Amino acid sequence: EAQVTQNPRYLITVTGKKLTVTCSQNMNHEYMSWYRQDPGLGLRQIYYSMNVEVTDKGDVPEGYKVSRKEKRNFPLILESPSPNQTSLYFCASTKDRGSYNEQFFGPGTRLTVL
Amino acid sequence: AQKITQTQPGMFVQEKEAVTLDCTYDTSDPSYGLFWYKQPSSGEMIFLIYQGSYDQQNATEGRYSLNFQKARKSANLVISASQLGDSAMYFCAMREPSNSGYALNFGKGTSLLVTP
Numbered sequence: 001e002a003q004v005t006q007n008p009r010y011l012i013t014v015t016g017k018k019l020t021v022t023c024s025q026n027m028n029h030e031y032m033s034w035y036r037q038d039p040g041l042g043l044r045q046i047y048y049s050m051n052v053e054v055t056d057k058g059d060v061p062e063g064y065k066v067s068r069k070e071k072r073n074f075p076l077i078l079e080s081p082s083p084n085q086t087s088l089y090f091c092a093s094t095k096d097r098g099s100y101n102e103q104f105f106g107p108g109t110r111l112t113v114l
Numbered sequence: 115a116q117k118i119t120q121t122q123p124g125m126f127v128q129e130k131e132a133v134t135l136d137c138t139y140d141t142s143d144p145s146y147g148l149f150w151y152k153q154p155s156s157g158e159m160i161f162l163i164y165q166g167s168y169d170q171q172n173a174t175e176g177r178y179s180l181n182f183q184k185a186r187k188s189a190n191l192v193i194s195a196s197q198l199g200d201s202a203m204y205f206c207a208m209r210e211p212s213n214s215g216y217a218l219n220f221g222k223g224t225s226l227l228v229t230p
Contacts, residue, residue, distance in 0.1 A: 042205060042220040058217060090159060103218055105159035
């Protein structure tokens with residue numbers, strides 16, 4: 001089954017404790033991205049990757065890191081989480097650069113930083 | 115500047131009736147794609163329908179259709195014969211070529227409640 005998986009689905013942590021949210025897709029997609037969703041703000045892009053070893057900042061990259069060592073994986077790293085990073089996070093993948101391509105979303109990771 | 119505007123924070127519709135969710139967009143690029151996603155209370159993002167900027171006809175997918183008015187930069191979602199399971203948040207999004215790598219810009223969403 002074609003899908004994007006994220007782990008963990010739920011995470012409660014404390015300020016400053018490094019964490020990684022994993023994202024994996026099995027569709028051989030080139031393009032992957034991370035979004036955060038906050039009430040009243042919709043989804044905002046954090047980082048994206050157009051292919052292996054190619055990553056770039058989205059609209060709200062502060063406090064986050066990513067890597068793309070393999071095509072299928074695109075982890076999101078919070079080196080020192082803060083309460084303002086409490087949010088619902090989505091990983092998404094798209095086949096390639098064509099604007100007609102649907103973005104497939106993972107199930108979401110609900111993160112709470114205390 | 116906001117690229118996608120959804121002016122209806124919340125909508126009510128009675129079961130079996132049709133409902134239109136509004137979406138306007140802003141771009142100067144001639145090539146772009148417009149998407150609608152549904153987000154039920156469980157949280158996942160479900161793709162509904164796509165319209166390309168060069169498509170001559172309005173997109174349709176089952177009970178969903180997209181009323182694309184290019185000159186007005188509007189891409190309204192029409193849901194026919196609403197069902198209780200259609201109650202959810204609905205997001206309009208646009209994908210355009212840009213220096214930021216084909217980002218998907220989302221509106222703030224419309225919450226739809228279908229009543230019996």
